[in-house]
Amino acid sequence: MHSHTRTLLTIVTEAALEGTLVRDLDRLHAHGYTITDARGKGNRGVRDAGWEASANIRVEVVCDAETAEAIAASLQEQYYDDYAMILFMSDITVLRPQKF
Incomplete structure (x- = not known):
């Protein structure tokens, strides 16, 4: 079995950004992604998805390191x-x- 190294970029953010984020990922050459609902607590409080405004998503992108770094830099600049x-x-x- 031959294995190869790739980078997993994980993004946890507000569900309201999903459509915009998907367009960004396409523009930044992600070959694919997986989006799931996410809940938890952080410095902005509890995000329990009890109502749409408090919902979070988790986006996972498997790609080469260069693409992951470009996506991360762009998202930091635009959304942080x-x-x-x-x-x-x-x-x-x-x-x-x-595939990646």
Whole structure:
């Protein structure tokens, strides 16, 4: 079995940004992404999705390190000042590198 290293960029942010964020990911050359609902607590309080304005999403993008860094830089510049958002990156191993 041959494995290959890629980067997992994880974005946790306000659900209201989903449509805009998807357009950004397409523009920044993400080949794909997974979006799930997210709940939790951070420096902006509890985000429990009890109503739409308090809903969060978790977006995961598997890509090469250069693309992950470009996406992260763009999102930091555009959203960090005005929205609840965290970004983190991890090196991961994939078995089908052509998909990413």
